[in-house]
Amino acid sequence: MTRKFLFLLGSSRTDGNTEALARLAAxxxxxxxxxxxxxxxxxxxxDFEDARHEDDGAYPAPTGHGATLLDATLEATDLVIASPLYWYTVSTSTKRYLDHWSGWMRVPGVDFRARMAGRTLWGVTALAxxxxxxxxxxxxxxxxxxxxxxxxxGGVLLGNGSRPGDVLNDEAAVRDAKRFFATVT
Structure with missing residues (x-):
């Protein structure tokens, strides 16, 4: 089976430390x-709106960016959440994406929860x-x-860096990135 990796970049800036670390691992x-x-x-x-307790609890199929992200998520065998550490957790855009999973689990015919079983969830983060x-x-x-x-x-790859490019000076993170996906065949 071909492995299909979806890298979801949750930084507010492009080419940041988390992305650099994820690209090195990839x-x-x-x-x-x-x-x-x-x-x-x-x-x-x-923003995700919790409507579980309204009407029948079903959610409409997403449209626009939601549909793009749902389709990409379901097409992947491996999801890599690449989010900088913001206040000890994932970034706002990453959290919002994950919040939408709650609705996707309730879209009739999608079977999101059952279809996610067996896929691999990875994480990559840079922290200051x-x-x-x-x-x-x-x-x-x-x-x-x-x-x-x-x-x-799949595990979480950690690197230290604040200013852009700093994470590539973190010798342990660079070493870990080079073997992060070692089990993938």
């Missing part, structure tokens, strides 16, 4: 692995704090999501 993917890169800033979603434990809440968020949807946990 260079190590096997030649046959497909890659699709989407900047969530280019595909803005509205030298103490990598500051990313524990972000790691916990991704692990909990993966568990809830019965997804495989």
């Amino acid at each position: 260079e190590q993917l096997p030649a046959g692995a497909e890659q699709r890169w989407l900047h969530l800033a280019d595909l803005p979603l509205p 704090d030298a103490d990598r434990a500051a990313a524990d809440p972000l790691v916990g968020t991704l692990d909990t999501i993966a568990g809830y949807l019965k997804m495989e946990r």
